[in-house]
Amino acid sequence: MDCAVSLRALAAVILMTWVGTAANAQAPAVTSFEGARLINGDASVIENSAFVVQGNRIVAVGRRGDVQAPPGAVRVDLAGKTVIPALIDAHSHIGYMHRLSSGPQNYTRENILDHMHKFAYFGVAASMAMGSDFGDTPFRLRDETRAGKHPQAARFLTAGRGLAPIDEIKPNNMRHSAHLVTTEDDARRAVADLAANGVEMVKTWVDTRGGTIKKLTPPLYEAIIGEAHKRKMRVVVHATGLVDVKALIRAKMDGFAHMVGDVDDELVELLKAAPDTFFMLALGGLRRQMHAPWIDPPHTLVSDSVWPDQIKRLRERLAKPAPFANQSWTRLSRGITRFAAAGVRVGVGTDGGGQQGDQFIGWTMHTELENMVAAGMSPAQVLVAATRMSADILKLEELGMIAPGKSADFVVLDANPLDDITHTRRITSVYLYGREIPRAAMRSKWQAEFAAAAK
Numbered sequence: 321m322d323c324a325v326s327l328r329a330l331a332a333v334i335l336m337t338w339v340g341t342a343a344n345a346q347a348p349a350v351t352s353f354e355g356a357r358l359i360n361g362d363a364s365v366i367e368n369s370a371f372v373v374q375g376n377r378i379v380a381v382g383r384r385g386d387v388q389a390p391p392g393a394v395r396v397d398l399a400g401k402t403v404i405p406a407l408i409d410a411h412s413h414i415g416y417m418h419r420l421s422s423g424p425q426n427y428t429r430e431n432i433l434d435h436m437h438k439f440a441y442f443g444v445a446a447s448m449a450m451g452s453d454f455g456d457t458p459f460r461l462r463d464e465t466r467a468g469k470h471p472q473a474a475r476f477l478t479a480g481r482g483l484a485p486i487d488e489i490k491p492n493n494m495r496h497s498a499h500l501v502t503t504e505d506d507a508r509r510a511v512a513d514l515a516a517n518g519v520e521m522v523k524t525w526v527d528t529r530g531g532t533i534k535k536l537t538p539p540l541y542e543a544i545i546g547e548a549h550k551r552k553m554r555v556v557v558h559a560t561g562l563v564d565v566k567a568l569i570r571a572k573m574d575g576f577a578h579m580v581g582d583v584d585d586e587l588v589e590l591l592k593a594a595p596d597t598f599f600m601l602a603l604g605g606l607r608r609q610m611h612a613p614w615i616d617p618p619h620t621l622v623s624d625s626v627w628p629d630q631i632k633r634l635r636e637r638l639a640k641p642a643p644f645a646n647q648s649w650t651r652l653s654r655g656i657t658r659f660a661a662a663g664v665r666v667g668v669g670t671d672g673g674g675q676q677g678d679q680f681i682g683w684t685m686h687t688e689l690e691n692m693v694a695a696g697m698s699p700a701q702v703l704v705a706a707t708r709m710s711a712d713i714l715k716l717e718e719l720g721m722i723a724p725g726k727s728a729d730f731v732v733l734d735a736n737p738l739d740d741i742t743h744t745r746r747i748t749s750v751y752l753y754g755r756e757i758p759r760a761a762m763r764s765k766w767q768a769e770f771a772a773a774a775k
């Protein structure tokens with residue numbers, strides 16, 4: 321009899337446990353994050369804040385004491401910390417880089433996902449691959465990451481194949497995948513192909529690459545822009561020459577993948593008349609030639625996540641003098657200061673994974689933020705650029721702000737980036753889709769890979 325009673329008791333315990341688990345699975349967990357300084361994507365600051373996350377969504381934000389967490393909510397004490405929305409990279413080239421090699425041979429689902437996990441480690445919630453993708457893989461990964469199927473990876477966004485004249489297309493570089501555009505019909509067909517794959521942002525190039533190639537002509541880029549706008553798509557161009565940039569703004573180009581080399585009064589006037597036009601600065605290539613104290617010795621976040629041979633190569637490259645870097649930087653930063661004063665829409669682009677292999681994935685987001693401050697923007701302006709503005713540029717409505725209804729994607733820092741923008745590197749934890757990213761486990765995995773390869 322005793323045995324029957326205890327069996328019944330055991331069954332009851334099992335049943336209760338099972339019911340409890342089922343109830344937990346139905347009601348999403350509620351967590352209240354309390355006490356942090358919250359720097360939001362619109363530059364507003366709440367000292368001693370509280371925000372409530374239910375499942376993967378933010379449901380309430382305010383001052384601690386004003387925000388009521390529901391009974392049973394888990395409380396996370398963030399006193400002394402600073403919280404910012406997760407960062408957003410509007411310009412990258414994902415999947416090409418692997419250790420010292422860069423090219424389409426590395427472009428696999430696995431390598432793309434590795435890059436997106438590295439972005440997440442660095443507090444980046446989304447990155448937009450700008451015209452170097454090919455095949456079906458990017459569209460599948462875009463849809464999977466947007467649906468939250470890779471909760472520890474940044475969202476992968478894609479412009480699909482870029483549109484380029486034949487001179488831009490080389491067999492072994494990032495533009496090998498481009499749609500060849502030599503007639504207006506080509507332009508329209510290529511845009512239609514992208515539209516069929518759900519691409520919302522088209523990438524093209526208008527650049528002579530230092531006088532070595534013929535650039536895309538105005539009738540061709542006008543055809544690209546016309547067809548894209550007819551389909552409610554936007555076009556982003558790689559163009560840095562002042563004359564080209566002005567012509568492209570007049571042709572209703574939506575955005576620029578880089579900063580323009582020079583800024584004059586006429587350009588500022590054109591931009592005031594076309595206030596939706598945006599720029600992704602991507603200053604790293606130039607700035608790291610002048611300022612990269614984080615490479616020697618490597619910053620912990622760099623040695624955590626970058627292959628040692630890549631670090632060594634960049635250190636060697638940076639040891640060589642860069643003759644015109646200072647002049648170019650002075651010119652560029654003068655333009656950025658003018659843009660900031662005129663309220664031009666500026667987002668952040670890392671160019672991560674680009675051809676040189678020096679834009680370390682994830683890390684470069686943090687050096688870009690420092691570069692933008694060095695160029696004359698305030699830390700507050702730079703944080704807006706990296707969060708709400710980049711989300712707006714990419715039309716990622718769920719990101720960029722810590723506000724009710726948004727996805728719970730944020731970074732906890734142990735120092736205030738308004739005091740020093742390099743404090744964005746002092747990451748305590750990263751949350752994507754309402755869950756903490758297992759940064760220690762990611763770091764261990766990468767360290768094991770690096771160690772195994774060194775044997």
Ligand SMILES: [Zn+2]
Nearest residue numbers: 412413450671
């Ligand atoms: Zn690029």
